[in-house]
Amino acid sequence: xxxxxxxxxxxxxxxxxxxxxxxxxxxxxxxxxxxxxxxxxxxxxxxxxxxxxxxxxxxxxxxxxxxxxxxxxxxxxxxxxxxxxxxxxxxxxxxxxxxxxxxxxxxxxxxxxxxxxxxxxxxxxxxxxxxxxxxxxxxxxxxxxxxxxxxxxxxxxxxxxxxxxxxxxxxxxxxxxxxxxxxxxxxxxxxxxxxxxxxxxxxxxxxxxxxxxxxxxxxxxxxxxxxxxxxxxxxxxxxxxxxxxxxxxxxxxxxxxxxxxxxxxxxxxxxxxxxxxxxxxxxxxxxxxxxxxxxxxxxxxxxxxxxxxxxxxxxxxxxxxxxxxxxxxxxxxxxxxxxxxxxxxxxxxxxxxxxxxxxxxxxxxxxxxxxxxxxxxxxxxxxxxxxxxxxxxxxxxxxxxxxxxxxxxxxxxxxxxxxxxxxxxxxxxxxxxxxxxxxxxxxxxxxxxxxxxxxxxxxxxxxxxxxxxxxxxxxxxxxxxxxxxxxxxxxxxxxxxxxxxxxxxxxxxxxxxxxxxxxxxxxxxxxxxxxxxxxxxxxxxxxxxxxxxxxxxxxxxxxxxxxxxxxxxxxxxxxxxxxxxxxxxxxxxxxxxxxxxxxxxxxxxxxxxxxxxxxxxxxxxxxxxxxxxxxxxxxxxxxxxxxxxxxxxxx
Numbered sequence: 323x324x325x326x327x328x329x330x331x332x333x334x335x336x337x338x339x340x341x342x343x344x345x346x347x348x349x350x351x352x353x354x355x356x357x358x359x360x361x362x363x364x365x366x367x368x369x370x371x372x373x374x375x376x377x378x379x380x381x382x383x384x385x386x387x388x389x390x391x392x393x394x395x396x397x398x399x400x401x402x403x404x405x406x407x408x409x410x411x412x413x414x415x416x417x418x419x420x421x422x423x424x425x426x427x428x429x430x431x432x433x434x435x436x437x438x439x440x441x442x443x444x445x446x447x448x449x450x451x452x453x454x455x456x457x458x459x460x461x462x463x464x465x466x467x468x469x470x471x472x473x474x475x476x477x478x479x480x481x482x483x484x485x486x487x488x489x490x491x492x493x494x495x496x497x498x499x500x501x502x503x504x505x506x507x508x509x510x511x512x513x514x515x516x517x518x519x520x521x522x523x524x525x526x527x528x529x530x531x532x533x534x535x536x537x538x539x540x541x542x543x544x545x546x547x548x549x550x551x552x553x554x555x556x557x558x559x560x561x562x563x564x565x566x567x568x569x570x571x572x573x574x575x576x577x578x579x580x581x582x583x584x585x586x587x588x589x590x591x592x593x594x595x596x597x598x599x600x601x602x603x604x605x606x607x608x609x610x611x612x613x614x615x616x617x618x619x620x621x622x623x624x625x626x627x628x629x630x631x632x633x634x635x636x637x638x639x640x641x642x643x644x645x646x647x648x649x650x651x652x653x654x655x656x657x658x659x660x661x662x663x664x665x666x667x668x669x670x671x672x673x674x675x676x677x678x679x680x681x682x683x684x685x686x687x688x689x690x691x692x693x694x695x696x697x698x699x700x701x702x703x704x705x706x707x708x709x710x711x712x713x714x715x716x717x718x719x720x721x722x723x724x725x726x727x728x729x730x731x732x733x734x735x736x737x738x739x740x741x742x743x744x745x746x747x748x749x750x751x752x753x754x755x756x757x758x759x760x761x762x763x764x765x766x767x768x769x770x771x772x773x774x775x776x777x778x779x780x781x782x783x784x785x786x787x788x789x790x791x792x793x794x795x796x797x798x799x800x801x802x803x804x805x806x807x808x809x810x811x812x813x814x815x816x817x818x819x820x821x822x823x824x825x826x827x828x829x830x831x832x833x834x835x836x837x838x839x840x841x842x843x844x845x846x847x848x849x850x851x852x853x854x855x856x857x858x859x860x861x862x863x864x865x866x867x868x869x870x871x872x873x874x875x876x877x878x879x880x881x882x883x884x885x886x887x888x889x890x891x892x893x894x895x896x897x898x899x900x901x902x903x904x905x906x907x908x909x910x911x912x913x914x915x916x917x918x919x920x921x922x923x924x925x926x927x928x929x930x931x932x933x934x935x936x937x938x939x940x941x942x943x944x945x946x947x948x949x950x951x952x953x954x955x956x957x958x959x960x961x962x963x964x965x966x967x968x969x970x971x972x973x
Contacts (some may be wrong), residue, residue, distance in 0.1 A: 337436040347434035349383065353427045360423065377414045380422040383430070404584055412608035421609060421935070428939070447903035455481050455499035455533070456557070461489040461543070481550045488546040492537045500533045500553040502544035502811045508722050510538030510695070513804075522696050539694050540722055545776035554827070581751035583911055587611035587918060594922040604923065610931040619906035619942045626949035627899030643878040646861050647896025653796050653842040653856075653889070656831075656847030657813055660865055660886070661784045665762070666697060666776040668704025672753045673772035682772045684710045686764050689728040689737045692718045697762055700776050725763075736765040743770060757812035780816060783886040788817050790890035794897065798840045802831045802847075802855070831855040846889050863889055899949045910942040 336954045344351040358939010363372040380436045391403040406429045413422035449892035451905045461477040476491050481499045484490065489505065492498055498511070509525045513535045522538065527530065531544050534555030550556050591607035631638045658664045680722050687705035690698035691712055705712055715735075720726040736746050743763040744750045749772040753761045761773040788799065810824035812824055823834050832855050835845055845852070845859035851861045856862030857876040864877035865884065881888045901933045917934055926934065 331935040333446070339917040342691045345428070349386075349431040350427075350434040353379070353383070353430050356600075357423050357427060359579070360419075373417070373419045376419040376423045379417065380410050380414055380426050383426045384414075387429075404580060408584070408587075409608060409611065412605050416602065416605040416609060418609055439467050440647050455497045457481065458484055459491040459493065460484065461491060484546050484550060486546055486549065489543060491541060491543055491544060493541050494537060494539050496537050497555070498531050498535045498537065498544070500534045500546055500550050500556075501548040501750060502533075502546045503775055504531055504542065504544050505527050506540075506542040508542075509540070509542045510722060512536040512538070514636070519968075521898075538722070579907060579911065583914075586915065590918045590922050597922070598924065603922070606924075606927065607918050607921045608929055610921050610926060611914055619910055619946045620903045622943055623899055623903035623906055623946035623949045624950070626947050627902075630857075630897050630899075630950050631892060634888055634891055634895075635881060635885070636888050636895070637880040637882060638892065638896075639878050639880075639933055643861060643900050644687055644896045646842050647844075647879070647893050648900035650796060650844045650861065650893055652798040652800060652838050652843040652857070652894075653791055653893075654800040654802055654835060654838070654843060654845045655819070656845075656852050657805055657810060658778065658844055659848050660781075661801065661817065662778040662780055664778065666700045666778050668700060668707075668774055669759065669777045669779070670775045671772060672761075672775065674751075674770050677766075677771045680708065680710060682764055683708065683770070683774065684712070684729055685733075685735050685766065686737050686762065686774055687712050687725055688715050688719065688730050689735050692728075693720055693726060697760075697776060701762065701774060704776075733767050737762060739763065749942050780813065781886055784817055787886045788819070788889050790887065794890060794893050796893070798838075800834070800838070800843075802845075828852075828854045832858045835859050844889075846886075863892065902946060902949045906942045906946040909945055910938055913938045913941070 324371065356375065360372040360376045365376065379404050387403055387407050391407055394403065404931045405871050406425060406751040409425050410422050410429075413425065427926065435923040457478050458481050460479050461474045462477050463474060474489075484500055490499065491500065504525050504527055507527055509531070510522050511525060511531070512522050513532060533548075533550075533553040534554075562703070587608060591611070594607050595601055596605040597603075608882075620639065624644055628638045628641070638647070655661050666684070671682060673679055673682050676929070683701070683705050687702045687710065690701045702712065715728045715730045718726060718728040721738070724742040725736060727734060727736050729735070736743060738750055740750065740761070740763050743765045746765045746768050747770045750763060750765065753763075753773040753775060755761055755775060756777075759775050761775050761778045763773045764771045770824070774870040797823070799819045800823070801810060801814050801819045802823050804826055805824055807824040810822050814822040823830070824862075826834065831845075831852070835843055835858055843858035844863060846863040846865065847853050847856060847862075848865040852864070856864055858877075861879060862877040863881060865886075867880050879892055881892075914935070917926060917931060917938070919933055
């Protein structure tokens, strides 16, 4: 019963999708209806009515398209519209009304497919705007509170009403509403959505706070230094919007072949008329010059390529993006969460004399299990991965931005920064850490016990992805990150990234992408901080499994699964799709030219020519559908990872 209901729901959903598609493309829908009605008349013996119905409808569509065609020609742009209108009129004049309605159906169908893909690419950035801080807790003088010794109270106000100099209270877990200066003694902030840095940062009185950062476990006070429209987070929203709107519309691939093909068709048709002295020969040539291969080949290949990409968890938002993917010359990556996991892991342990390694991990994990700090979570997970039992403890006291103390098995345990441990044992020793590592120190009963070393590990799929990109002809790679230079360079050297720019804020990343000379450039990232640069790049790729919806909305490609391999796969699919689309167009053009030459010398009557043209259409479409298949590049690379193994083609 459940399966039946589920099946009904799926069928209903598909039906609704089809109905919605037909409603949004009325001309395509009307063409289908007229074709069916015409077929009904023809089957009932009313061929003359069918001819008049189909011919008049075809001429109406031709007249409608002629308006847009003339406007485009006046602007200096020639497209497949010229061929379509010419072919429709020619087929009607020679009485090939079925050929004319097929041309109309394919032309309107191609437009409908393109419109559908474009609508998917123009979704509003609702997620980013919804997350943007709307309400702030502003301090105001309270006469009632003054009697009790509390001069100030808080009132909720729109963020846009905040002025420079206002004092704002930010509660635990809330976003910093505008840029400001910290008034509280200290604060722990998560700036990962802005800088990409996965480790929380500590701020003290007088230091700057960036809007969009997430406050830690304690309420803080800050003084406003910039109004909402001038603050970091709001500027990110504005950047995404502007970058998205500034992207030039992509010219349809088939339009590039329209002018030479149209000229060739007219030259041959006029030549046929002149040589034969019969205007019918002119129409016969134009019948086999119908632009269906041009109109439908590229959209079919692009939709097939987009379907293939979706099968691999890659959402490509439009056909224009596929063509750009095929020409990518530079790939830029965010570091944290893209090339690395974005979550520090326990990598090694340094112990003092007489201290067992697992015991040190156990003691630290027991204490840190009560902390909400990111590093605390990493230590606890590190203990669990080693099957270390984490028991409860007592008297846990956390000192913000320093560490915590706890009573464990009758001992006083201190876990935290080196300076915090040194307060309890002046003989504490700093651990030697490599680039990209950080240390959490431990003291037991006032004596230094050792340090736990954590690092944000490289993703296991990152090296293979860089190798795959190189095999696809991508020779320029760039890493943009908010991390420090030493850590960033360490990651780049490990992967063979050719260029690195560290300590980047969102604006810096946008400028870095704009400065790239080897274009088109692809940007791969996740998080709100990557939304502007994803929108500004020629092709923005959001790692959707980990990234924010805002980043996904501003990107051209969304990787739905947390697999970096799919970045390279998207480029491969783009290259193959464009190769197949171009090949399909040339097959159609070549066969049409052969038929036009034969028709020029009277070897192909109009009726036969229309039949041949439909065969060309079928051949062209079948070839375009090869874009659904899977390439064998991975087999040639001999990559051993299961996720990289070639899959069986659908064809």
